[in-house]
Amino acid sequence: KIPGSMVMFPPAPGGCYRTSGLTVPGGVGSLRGESDLYSANGPTVVSLTGSVLAPINTTTTALLTVGVSGSGNVVNTNPHGLIIDGIGFLGAVAGADTGVSDFWGITVIDTSDVTVVNCRDLYCGSRGDGSGGFVRFQSSGTENVFSVNGRVLFCQSFGAGTFLLADGLSTAFPGGGSTDGRVEGCLVVRHARGISLGPALAGAGGW
Numbered sequence: 001k002i003p004g005s006m007v008m009f010p011p012a013p014g015g016c017y018r019t020s021g022l023t024v025p026g027g028v029g030s031l032r033g034e035s036d037l038y039s040a041n042g043p044t045v046v047s048l049t050g051s052v053l054a055p056i057n058t059t060t061t062a063l064l065t066v067g068v069s070g071s072g073n074v075v076n077t078n079p080h081g082l083i084i085d086g087i088g089f090l091g092a093v094a095g096a097d098t099g100v101s102d103f104w105g106i107t108v109i110d111t112s113d114v115t116v117v118n119c120r121d122l123y124c125g126s127r128g129d130g131s132g133g134f135v136r137f138q139s140s141g142t143e144n145v146f147s148v149n150g151r152v153l154f155c156q157s158f159g160a161g162t163f164l165l166a167d168g169l170s171t172a173f174p175g176g177g178s179t180d181g182r183v184e185g186c187l188v189v190r191h192a193r194g195i196s197l198g199p200a201l202a203g204a205g206g207w
Contacts, residue, residue, distance in 0.1 A: 004029035009051035009087060011035075016052035016090055023065045026077035031064075035088030035120050052088035055100055062104045063089050063124075067111035069140045072170065078111040085117050089134065091124035091160070099123030099132070099159070106135040108178075109169075110146040117153040125161030133162030133193070137178035140169040147178035154185040163188045166207060167198035177204030 005027060009017065011034055024031070033051025053063040064087070067078035089106065091099030105124040108114045116135055125132020134157045139146040150166070157163050163186070166178040177198045188194055198204030 006030045006032060009033035009053075011050045012052065015049055016054040016088070018054055018056040018094065019063065020056050020060050021062050021065060022053070024067070024079050024082060026079050028079045028082060030083040030085060031087060033086045033088070035086055050088055051086060052090055053105075054090035055093055055103065058093055058100050060100065061102060062107045064106045066106065066108040066114055068109065069138075069169065070110040070146060072141050074141070074146055075110050078109075079114075080111055081113045082111070083115045083117065084119060085115075087119050089119065089121040089124055091122065091126055091132070099126030099161075101125070101132065103132040104136055105133070105160075107138065108136070108147055108150060109138045110140055112145075112147060113149045114147075115151040115153065116155060117151070118155065120156045121158070121160055123159045124157075126159045131161055133160045133165060133191070135163075136165035136167065137181060138167055138169055139178045142170050148180045150178060150181040152181070152183045152186060156187045157189070157191070159190045161191065162193040162196055163191050164194070165196045165198075166204040167196070168204065179204060180206040183207070 035050035103125045121134040137147045137150040168177040
């Protein structure tokens with residue numbers, strides 16, 4: 001991979017890209033697409049068009065994973081500074097109008113300065129208990145340095161379990177929470193939870 005390279009998702013013929021999950025490696029600077037998940041009458045799977053990722057079956061747990069866990073250490077080869085722009089995330093399998101449970105559109109782990117902008121999601125983790133959702137930022141360390149400065153800007157989300165989760169994979173004090181992020185200009189409708197800042201001792205703050 002060329003450092004800072006761009007990966008394009010052209011609008012998919014037939015509506016979406018069915019996948020068991022994609023992992024973004026180091027060296028990728030941006031993911032770009034053009035998505036439209038919503039019609040004038042509200043969100044419907046039927047109107048799905050564009051650069052949209054969707055699960056291939058109900059065993060899929062995440063559509064896009066950014067980085068790998070450092071198990072308490074920084075992973076320098078993770079795609080720090082990544083921009084995800086104009087991608088759509090659908091949480092339903094083909095022929096279904098409800099989402100897969102315990103399912104996430106985007107998972108960012110041990111990766112800093114990731115920006116999600118102009119993206120849309122529909123039915124990600126839509127069981128209603130907050131166990132899945134649109135985007136989560138996670139840190140495996142015991143210091144708040146691994147998944148920091150995440151940004152979710154001008155995104156639209158309908159019917160997700162949780163719009164945004166920032167948490168830690170370590171419960172050791174002071175925790176490994178994902179801190180110092182920003183949410184701006186987003187539309188969030190019909191969610192179990194809007195923004196959840198981590199479990200006890202996770203240290204997720206500064207949002």
